[in-house]
Amino acid sequence: MTRSRLFKQQSLCNMAGQNERSNYIRSFLRGGLGQVDSVFQHSLNVAFDDELLHIGSIASGLSVFGITLANGEIEPLLAAVQVNDEVIFRQGQLTIYTRSRMFRYPLDKFGEKDLRIPRMIVDHNRLTQLTALANEMQISADIGLSQENYHVVKQGLTAPMRTGVSHTIDFMIGRGKGLTPSGDDMLVGYLSVLQALQHPANAMFTAPLRAKVNQQATTQVSRNYITALLDGYVSADILALLQALTDNIPANELAKRMHTVLTMGHISGHDTIMGMVLAAHMILGGNENGK
């Protein structure tokens, strides 16, 4: 076989298998020219103007604005890809042009996963259990905020009316390290629970948070997560954890799904769960320990 024919085969080998895509990407991914924005150990982000597309593997979990590739498919891509590489989404196909070769993914053939936050009847026992497990796992010891700042956040989120929602959002947005700052992750965890419950407090956050995001007050990656949340979508692992807060899911799943969320990012998972714990506090009206 000649080299060129071989090359043609190589570049077209990525067919849909166990590949998945978030149903949320339909809302923004309409086609066009993008660039690789960031490359991580197990995944990467592509930017189409201000919108991000996350490409991960089944192991790394399906991002709310992302797709996952079947086992074995992400490694060659990660080995070749560099920040700033060209990406084109056209006619249902995503093509990444790396320095060594191109990778083409037929997104229209990917399995679509619904990542909308469902309306749920949350079991208060499960909320108490969540808090207890978080305590047991000592999650608060590994969050990205100092004790002092966490205290401010806690006050703001457990008694939003008292401290003023805008004040809390201003304090939290962009606070902490990383691509998704800790304050942002906590907000996502917190509001995902409120949304699932259709808690009245949720509505107080929506408008000021969207305004804040539009001011580009935090990182692009984080803005994308928050926008998705405001649009009613979260990543698959968070969604799974939310679902474990209802009695439709066996109680022993809760700890397991918490562990899965904890693997998100460096400390993002910890921050997200702490946000959910603070939502539980607010709902249960108790203190941090759920007592």
Place this chain on the structure above:
Amino acid sequence: MLYTVVKDNSYQDSISLMMLTTTLSDMAGVNKVQVMMGTDANKDIFREAGLLTDEASKAQPSDMMIVMDVDQESRQQAVLDAIEAYFNDMAQKKSQVGSSEDAHVTNWQDALDALPDANVALISVPGIYAADEIDNALDHNLNAFVFSDNVSLADEARLKKKAHEKGLLVMGPDCGTGIISGVPMAFANVVRPGNMSLVGASGTGIQEVTTAIERLGGGVIHAIGTGGRDLSTKVGARTMMDALVGLANHDQTEVIGVISKPPAKEVRDEVVQLLHDIQKPVVAIFLGEKPDHHEEDVYLAHTLEETAKIMLDLAAGKPVQENYYSAKPLTPVVPALVGKKIKGLYSGGTLAYEAGMMISEALNLGGIISAEGYVLKSDGYDVIDLGDDIYTQGRPHPMIDPSIRIEKIAALANDPDTGVILLDDVLGYGTHPDMASALAPAIKSAIELAAQDGRELHFVGTIVGTNEDPQDYGEQERVLTEAGVTVCATDAEAVRYALNLVGKDIQEPNKAVVPYTAAIRPLPEISESVLDMLYTKPRVINVGVESFNEPITKFGGQSVQFDWKPVAGGDQKMIHLLKKIKQVQQVEKDNEEILTAFKQAIPYLIDVVPAKSVISELNGNHKVLLHAGPPIDFEDMTNPMQGSCVGAALFEGWAENEDDAWRLLRSGEVQFMPCHSVRAVGPMGGITSANMPVMVIENRLKNNLAFCTLNEGIGKVLRFGAYSQEVVDRLDWMRDVLGPTLSAAIKPTGGLNINVMMAKAITMGDEFHQRNIAASLVFLKEVAPLIIQLDIPEDTKRQVIQFLADTDQFFLNIMMATGKSIVDAARMQKVGTIVTTMTRNGRDFGIRIGGMGDQWFTAPVNTPQGLFFTGFSQADANPDIGDSAIAETVGFGGMSMIAAPGVTRFVGAGGFADAQKISNEMMQISTEHNPNFTIPTWDFQGTPLGIDIVKVVETGITPIINTGIAGKVAGTGQVGAGTVRAPLDCFKKALVAYAAKLGITADDEEQAVQATVTV
């Protein structure tokens, strides 16, 4: 005061020399300096610069000419030191870049061995040699990326036709830039790969479009340059059309861009029709045309910026817009500038052209011109292409050297008419490392000067580059902005901005898409080689400028550096003859016959006899002396050879004393003839007379005989020109005792097999010219038992064996007779270009070649360099002399230096690596390895065999000869030992004669050129 230094045979590429010249020009006390190779074209440049000194005018094309005008003589040394430092630095970088030695080669074969699956040759040799190297590349089935310019249009048309027939592409000539499979080639920018590709007849046009695409977020996988004349009627867009067919078949390419100046109508029609035949959207710009519509899937752009933007929309799957230009001006008018003129100072030709076109269209100035570097010169509006030939003769291109632009800026600043100065800053590999900083001071002072004069002067610039370029777009932008330049995103934007400043503007019409009604034809068949180039990372043989390797390897390609030198030292006549001779296939077969005779030789030492008994010429009524080298009269001999004659006359009893001997020899009574003419050879002076004993070698391949005198040992000996009583006494003893004893010992055996002795001795460290100690001992091992058995006095046996044991070089003369027997057997077939004799008489170096039989080709000898005995120095050395170069003729001596690394020290501080280097070099002029004599220290490769005059003339490498050095005053004897090169001229003369024998003359060169032109 003008000073000239000509460095012989020191080839460096023109880019390195131009950069060196730029560096030297900045030195204190240096008024003018120029460093160039000694070609006729370069001499013209020197002449015009007033630097063509007598010495420089005599330089050869492969010599480096350095001419400087310095204030004080002492500055001359400073300049030379700076030159040395520059090349040392370059060599240092070379050794750092090329981690493995084999990354550098000096010929096509080695290049292909080093990179067997090479698919592109990147050629950057001087223009007059480029066509030949393109031919070579195509002959080796390589696509050619031709950076070189000055290739004739006729050659370009011929080569592109040839390439097309072979399914290859010739990109260029004068192709300054390109991208192949995402790899930047030559002077290229770093652009991310993507789903767009370009084909362009313009280098800076390609750069402007690809970098704009990169900055707008898109990517380019291929940008194929065709050279500026590809769309001429004569060439017929051959490369562009073949490249387009390739891109049509390249899956990753979804959008194609085409850049050209307006071609002739028939060529344009054909290209445009092909664009429609391709089932991919194409954006075409014929710079200078102002299109008013698009033609269904072929989008016609007016500016390079528009080209990039339409391509980008198509690539992203977006609809093409009706208009890509803002309806409003880019900036408000500056009242102080109204009525002032715009001046463009460009380094990029196509950018200048675009600027000229836009200004002319906006102001109705009558269009583009091409005169003395101006592309626009109308009503005070000037746009100059500073990369035009008239600005680059003998100085670096303005993308490398800022000086011409600095001068022009200063001049324009004084002109009260100047309102806006437009300029470009072209980034990428190969261009100035920081042009912005180099221009910034001149820009600042121009603005200040105008301000002091109560005027406003604006600078508007564009940077052609990307953030990934070595210079960094962002940093260049910062420096230029800080200097006072308004930096625009593209050239088109900069031109419009400048027009807006002086109160003018451009309106671009909307363009609708018109249906295409002509039939779509099937595309021509695509060649596998072009497809391979488009689908894989380039594997490049880089012929010429070494720095081009850097981006290739950095971005995933492979390359091998071909350290190119002009063939035959740039001698056009020789280049022509070589080319013609190489086309004669019979030559190779003929040479094969000679080599077979060399390899199948069966030399035996059969006897030792008085010379006159086997050489009838010595047995007549006349007094005859044989001498080394080609024919020479007594008066013309150097002193040591004459001294040898004196010794021989005394030995033969022709004279009572030295004075009588001198008189006799000068009287003309003694006849002289070369040893070589009578089947003999003789070391150094080679003087052989009737009663001297000679060894008889029989080559049983053809049963021919060859003779050589016996080695006399070292010190005061006849062969080095000594003739004292001590010398004559030893000759008497050799005649009366040594000769007869050896004869008695050897003759009854039926002969001693010399091949066996030599095969043993070469593994013991002999190369048989400078070092024979192993072979002499092997000989002694064979002959001593035979001597012991003789029925002669014991004392005689002892004397003979002692003499043989003491005489390390005894075998030298056996080897010489052996070599002579080998070449004479081969010489029976009068064919081919293999050297069959090399010898020297102290005045001339003479060679003979297979095809020319007994005819001598001579040139003045060189003087050996080496190590000297105590009390002697180089000043005492006699010019090269002796028949012993028969050793090198059959592949020993200097050719096989690696067999005797110790001998290399005669070359200077030589070590093992030097020995290896010398033998490797000698292989470049040899035809094959001789399997009979393998060299352990050379990984058991055989000795180099078959010096081919074609290879010698082609490479300029001449055989290196290991030799003893005679004192130049008769009677002194040997003063040292060393090495010497054969002069190139005798090989050239042989080539001319051989070519004439084949019916090839230098005259048909002109006819050939004319024939090509009229094709």
